[in-house]
Each structure stands twice: as C-alpha cells, then as structure tokens.
Amino acid sequence: MVLSVQEMGQRAKNVTNQVAMLSLEKRNALLQEMAQALLNQQKDIIIANQKDLSEHEQTLSGPMQKRLKLNAAAIQEIANSLRAVAELPDPLAGPYDEWRTHVDLKIIKKIVPLGVVAMVFEARPNVTVDAAALTLKSGNAVILRGGKEASHSNAILAKILRQVLTNNQLNPDIIQLITDTSHESVNTLLHMRAFIDVLIPRGSAKFIDFVVANATVPVIETGAGNTHIFVDASADQEEAIRIIHNAKTQKPSVCNSAEKLLIHESIAVEFLPKIGAKLMASHVELRGDEASRQIESRILPAEDLDWDTEYNDLIMSIKIVADTDAAIDWINTHTTHHSETIISETTENVVKFMNDVDAAVVYQNASSRFTDGFEFGFGAEIGISTQKLHARGPMGLPALTTIKYEVFGDGQIRS
C-alpha cells in the first residue's frame, strides 16, 4: 500500500511521543542493530543499487554515478557511521536549567526533540541512513525524500532500518521514506504545517531557494557557499598560497571550498603572479577584474554574475581591493553567509574582519574547508546552516532539538 504524503505526515506525528521517550541505551542499541542489519543484507542493497545505476546510466555524470554507487566498502562506511552516531553523547541529556520564580513556581527548561523532521535530498543514498540515524539519536521521527536516481537504493535501505524498529516492537513509522519522487510530493511536504516541525533541504542552491520561497513549514537553510578569501597586505604569502590552493582545489564540488579571491592592492603585483601560477598549475580557470588582468594577462574577464556564483568547480574569480574595509564591504554584498577568510598578520584588521563580516564562520589564516561538523568536533553533521535563526554554521545533533518549559506549582494564580 502506498501512503499519501499527508498520511505519512499524520503517521510521523503519531509516533513522535514514542520515539521521544526511548532511552539513550535503546536509541543506541537500535543504531548498532541497524548497522549490523545493513551489513547482513548488503547483497540485496547492492542489487537494488545496480538497478538504480543501470536505469540512470545515460543521464548521470561520472561524479554523480560515483556518489550513487554502493559497494561493500561503501556499505561498510555507512554502517560505521551509524555506529559512530551511537557513540555520540545524548543531545537530549541535561543538565537542564531550573529555577524558582518570584511566586515560587519551579520552572525546568528541558531539551526535547523537535518532533517530525523532514529531509529532502538528492542522489546520495548514504544520506538516507545518516539522516535516519541522526534524527533517531535525537528522538525525532523522520520523513525522508531522496532523489529519483537513488529510489531503489533508498527503498531497500529504509526497509532494512524499519525492519529493525519492527523487530524491537517499535512503530516503523519512526522512519518513513517517500517513494513518490515527483515534484508534487515535495510541494505537499513544504505545506504540511500540521505534521512537520522542520524541513531540512539539501541540494543545489537553486533547490534550496525554491524551498525557502515556497515552504510554509519551518525550514533550516543549508549549504550555499560563495566563499571569499581576502589576502591582506601583511599576509604571510607562502602560507596564503597554501591556504588558497587547498581551499580552492582540495574538493571543489563542496560548499566550503573557496570561490573568490580578494587581494590587497599593495601586494597584488608581487602576490598575484605567484598564486595565479600555482592555481593554473592545478587547472583552475581564473577570472578577474580589470586590475587583476593587468597584472596577470591569462586571467579571463569576470562578468557581473561571476561575483555571485558558487562555481563548485575549478574556477576562481579574483579582485584587487584597496584595503580591509573594501574587502569587508565587497564580501558583505556578495556573501552567502557561509564561510569567509582573511589572511593577515595585522590584528586590527583581523578583528575588524571577524566582527564586521556577516557569515556563520570567519577564518584567520586557515582553509575554509574546515567548516564541517566533524572538523569542528561535533561528531556529526546534519548540514551547514547559512541562516541565523536556530542554528548557524555546521549543525550537530543539538540542531535537531528544541526546548520545553515545565512549570510546577501548588495553586499559584496571577494577581
């Protein structure tokens, strides 16, 4: 029986109290059991995944196929990550704030699950399991909606996880997968205010913009990154070259890689040829403003649109700026509020940059590739929030919780 998205919402809401009340020990045991179940059934997973791969062979790019593919090693990695989530501390644990008011009411500020979390994502079946693990660990019910390219893979993964819930006399609707991969199913999700406590979209900037513009359910925006590096006059230039090269080329497809390079005008003539040569040697296409092109003629002219584009590719646009203030103004006009970097040895400029740049993460003298829940030491990552409400920057398990005030009285009334 295929349920409607509305019915799935109702079912998720109905199980929120059951999953919220599971002890930490029980949640962790379930995660361990799920890891084992995936390993035990890896043959079936690989068969389903082959079906996805062959159905979409013609339409998927090489990197997309690679992300979609599940072999024994990939399944082992997914199982490991489930076990790692089991090892994390309980996001629902206290100590809770507790106080007495002027009329002697006792108030406890508890940490509680959000309730029903919806996640919409693209063709990466590992996200199905990751999202289920993180929401279960934090006491939430989850509704998953993956991309159509991974539909067979997602279906078997969800089936295996749900079977573990059933085997433990729990309602399997704690984890639900929407198998309808039409746009309509996403649209329904975006408006189910009665059932969904938060929706987390993961995907292209365009998709996330669509969700933000259309959703009436609460949304946490994730992931768009048009990140800048500003090289100040006082920068250690060798260090700057290492950092820029790493931030641009180590994994250009992700949101925390660098897209734009701003160079202080007083060092541009010296520095730009060096960093230009280093980047071009790694096949980075350089675009730039007029001033940069006068210094390095192999730089292509940047269009207006370049300054607001997240390339996710081996492309970088370069601009010469007058000083730290000009760099800050430029960044605040074009930032996606994700991660921004200054390379400088001048404390005054660093302090100003850190204070005035409006981004979740601001760096001095390090690669922005560290904007990541694991690198930050959170042990998990639901995504990287580029909004300011609720969660900002890399989100660990606490982003999947909220608070509740329990108030205990003995007849207090308001006068």
Place this chain on the structure above:
Amino acid sequence: MVLSVQEMGQRAKNVTNQVAMLSLEKRNALLQEMAQALLNQQKDIIIANQKDLSEHEQTLSGPMQKRLKLNAAAIQEIANSLRAVAELPDPLAGPYDEWRTHVDLKIIKKIVPLGVVAMVFEARPNVTVDAAALTLKSGNAVILRGGKEASHSNAILAKILRQVLTNNQLNPDIIQLITDTSHESVNTLLHMRAFIDVLIPRGSAKFIDFVVANATVPVIETGAGNTHIFVDASADQEEAIRIIHNAKTQKPSVCNSAEKLLIHESIAVEFLPKIGAKLMASHVELRGDEASRQIESRILPAEDLDWDTEYNDLIMSIKIVADTDAAIDWINTHTTHHSETIISETTENVVKFMNDVDAAVVYQNASSRFTDGFEFGFGAEIGISTQKLHARGPMGLPALTTIKYEVFGDGQIRS
C-alpha cells in the same frame, strides 16, 4: 523625504555593524537618555496621541482606545520600561564557548546580534518604544511598522528616539519607523531577504498566519494561544477552581489566558457545577460538549469550530474526557503549542502530560497566565514564540541574538 521600504531596509543593513559594536555602557546610556527625552517631550507626545485618538474615535472600540491612549502616566511607564531594559544583563556578553580542534584551530563561538529586526504590530504605541529598546540593547537595527491608528504617536516616539541617536553622533537609522501603513509596506517587508534577518509579527492569529504563509524572510511566530486546562480525577478541586477562574478571567484578552476546560469524567458530576457557577458568576459564557451539558444545563452547545478558536474573551468551552491519555490526545489535536495545564495530584499522570503534550510551556497546578517573560524572570519580553526553532515560549533578549564562529589558524589546510 519619505523613503521606500526597500531603502529603509538598505539603510538598516548599513548600520548593523555600527550598532553591533556599541559597548554595553553606551547602549545603556542611550536607553537612559531616551527615557529622559520621552519625559521631556511628553507634551508633544500627548498632542500627537490626541490626534490619533480623535481621528479614530468612531472606529476604535473602548479597549482599543484605552490601549492607544498616552497620558503622563503612560509615558512615565514607557520611560520606566526603557530604564528597566538598561538595567538588564548584556545579551551579547560571554562567556563564549572556545576550543581547539584536532588540527589545533582555535574556535570561538561568539554571541552576536541578529542584524536587522523587523517588527510589525498593531495599535499600541508603547510597543514602538519597547521594541526599539530591546533591539538596541541586543545590538540590532530595527524597522518598526505599527498600526495606522497610532501613526501620529508612533511618528513622534520614533523621532524622539532617533534624535537621541543623532545627538550621540550615531546614525539614526538604527531605529526606523515605516510611516506607510498600507498593506503594501508589510508585503514588501515580508520579502526583503537581502536586508531583514528576522521579522516578528505581533497581532491577531489571522495576521500572524498571513505572515507565516507569505513571508520569505525568517519569521518568529508569536502569540496565538488556544490554551487548555485538564482537571484530573485526583485534582485538589478548590485549587482547580481558583486556577481556572484566574486563567480565564484575570485578563481574557491575552494569549496566555485559558480558553478550554477538560474535566476527567469521574469527577465531572461533582466538579462541573462548582466551576460552572464560579465562572458564570464572573460573566463567563460557557459552551460545551453533550456530556457537560447533561450535567450543567446552562452550558451552550459548542460547535466544531469552538475547539480551535482563541476567544480572547469571557467565553470558555468545556469537554468531559475519559482520562489523561484522552486529554493529551485532544490537546495535541487542538493546541496552538503555547501553554497547556494539568491540575492533578497523580505524579504518573503529570509526568505523562508534561512529556507528551506538545507545547512551549506545560503547567502542573498553576495558572497559565504566568507564561510571560517578566513572570519567568527574563526581565523583558519580545513576544511568546509558539514555534520550535530558535526560540520557544516567552522570549527574552537572547532571542534577538545568534552565534558566529571565529576560527583562528596558523596555516592549517585540510588533507
């Protein structure tokens, strides 16, 4: 010169760094000066307010006129509340979390202002000053949009506050008032994602629903309250009567007053006539289900719509329920997630109610009228959030802040 709402958004964004960098001492001194300036210019305020009152004499109800009216006592109260905000602790103060990562990056998790806060509210000119004070204290720029009935009052209040900023060599656009009271100005606000970090609507449930359904800027929902009281079989009935009477009648126009009464069936025959008589003696109109009407014939029949209506008036609907589970189910179906109460001496039922009812504040044996930032001890209240993200329940100054990660390296790159 009248600025467009867009221009005001741009101006607010431009001053965010100036206001964010003000020291606590400076912010507090400004608030004290603003309090004094309002008192010094109370004659002008009263003249402007008289103009509002006479222009809307025909259309405003008695209570609305009362809320709109500013006399010397009301202005003194507004000045006092400015001074009280100056006395509050700094919401931007640390201690900040700080740690070193596995590659020895130093990360500081700072508390920072949200940036630009927009507040849309109805005909209460004191909100103009309150909102400006709370946003200034938390280092934010604010865009205020009050109701047309208070437009002369709001204009002079904003002018006085802005003059204090100017006198202190600060940009007055830290506090801006939209004087265009058309629907169009609200609509523009709802979509200014480039300039507005959060919009807080205060007003009727219908208005807040409109904002949530239409806004693309981040919103904090406030205020809708369809609050229930469940009287369990073990309740201290005298205490229950005191609490219900207080929660229903002490100030029926506000969101934390009680609207619905659920009574355990085993005590209904004994309890309902007592509470019914008490409420009717205070002119409360009672509506109820069939079971309640068989016990007390003066109860009018409740329609389906009653169970989802926030009356904000001397009306209460009553339902007889089988037990705590039935009460919880009923509440979770009809709650606005604001404040819900159990009156019971049975620990097991209280624990279950507190865990399973999905509301910002859950009470045992006390009046829900205590859901209030001042009563909670926060010293301020921006509103009462009925959403789960970012802030839940009464919101003090921390609701107007977010975090920012500052990361300090010495050349770290990702491998």
